[in-house]
Amino acid sequence: xxxxxxxxxxxxxxxxxxxYRAATAEIVGGGMAANAAVAISRLGGRAVLAARLxxxxxxxxxxxxxxxxxxxxxxxxxxxxxxxxYSSIYVDASGERQIVNYRGDGLTNDTGWLQRVGRxxxxxxxxxxxxxxxxxxxxxxxxxxxxxxxGEAPIAPELLDAASHVAFSRTGLRSLxxxxxxxxxxxxxxxxxxxxxxxTDGANGVFYTGAxxxxxxxxFEVPVxxxxxxxxxxxxxxxxxxxxxxxxxxxxRFANAAAALKCMRFGGRAGCPDxxxxxxxxxxRS
Numbered sequence: 001x002x003x004x005x006x007x008x009x010x011x012x013x014x015x016x017x018x019x020y021r022a023a024t025a026e027i028v029g030g031g032m033a034a035n036a037a038v039a040i041s042r043l044g045g046r047a048v049l050a051a052r053l054x055x056x057x058x059x060x061x062x063x064x065x066x067x068x069x070x071x072x073x074x075x076x077x078x079x080x081x082x083x084x085x086y087s088s089i090y091v092d093a094s095g096e097r098q099i100v101n102y103r104g105d106g107l108t109n110d111t112g113w114l115q116r117v118g119r120x121x122x123x124x125x126x127x128x129x130x131x132x133x134x135x136x137x138x139x140x141x142x143x144x145x146x147x148x149x150x151g152e153a154p155i156a157p158e159l160l161d162a163a164s165h166v167a168f169s170r171t172g173l174r175s176l177x178x179x180x181x182x183x184x185x186x187x188x189x190x191x192x193x194x195x196x197x198x199x200t201d202g203a204n205g206v207f208y209t210g211a212x213x214x215x216x217x218x219x220f221e222v223p224v225x226x227x228x229x230x231x232x233x234x235x236x237x238x239x240x241x242x243x244x245x246x247x248x249x250x251x252x253r254f255a256n257a258a259a260a261l262k263c264m265r266f267g268g269r270a271g272c273p274d275x276x277x278x279x280x281x282x283x284x285r286s
Contacts, residue, residue: 001128002051003085005030026267029065032126035229035269039236041070044275050075052107054082082106095224111135122146122243130156137162146242168199183207183214217252220260229269234259
């Protein structure tokens with residue numbers, strides 16, 4: 001998924017059919033996989049993004065923004081008569097957000113072009129185009145590298161079976177097990193998965209399937225200005241850490257730091273930190 005986000009900072013999220021005035025605003029690239037690719041690039045990795053776009057001015061803005069931060073855009077498929085995805089997003093004074101997304105129209109359903117993507121050290125997919133995600137995860141399996149699924153709802157069952165690592169959001173996990181406790185819900189779901197799994201639970205940290213049961217890595221406590229794209233930054237940082245050969249628990253802590261720093265800045269993925277900032281943040285808290 002790659003899109004364009006129109007982000008408005010407001011005191012409170014809209015509740016009525018009336019006019020609202022934003023205190024600040026940004027136009028920034030968005031989309032789950034695209035945000036993760038930007039995070040990987042800023043954190044020192046080489047990110048190749050495969051995504052579906054239309055052939056419109058929105059696609060031009062999306063592509064130019066990705067190139068500006070070093071993401072490889074060779075595999076952005078632009079459908080001749082297609083319309084690209086974009087979103088209107090409100091962020092309130094506490095950093096919470098409300099999103100209205102247009103997913104695009106007339107985008108390709110062909111997956112053959114994905115086979116031209118060269119070998120990677122890790123593959124991360126979001127669930128927005130299940131057919132393409134399934135092909136990418138199979139490529140990861142063929143290469144013998146981590147195949148990470150960003151487990152946001154709705155999740156196609158075949159993706160859960162194909163991924164070596166499933167990183168659920170709290171809402172994604174609730175779509176499979178409607179429990180109040182994140183650790184208990186993960187325990188209930190993990191037994192049916194062929195690989196490793198975790199759930200990101202905001203300020204409550206990350207629960208994951210450890211060697212002796214469900215384990216936990218706490219979140220970092222920071223002043224929050226904007227949670228938009230924090231989960232996507234987390235997934236990008238986690239996939240990069242796995243590609244670098246780090247164990248899952250260490251990869252989680254690295255990703256937690258990247259997401260925490262992002263939450264301290266307004267503007268969606270514009271607030272994604274670089275590697276030096278994450279390393280310094282972790283050193284201060286070691």
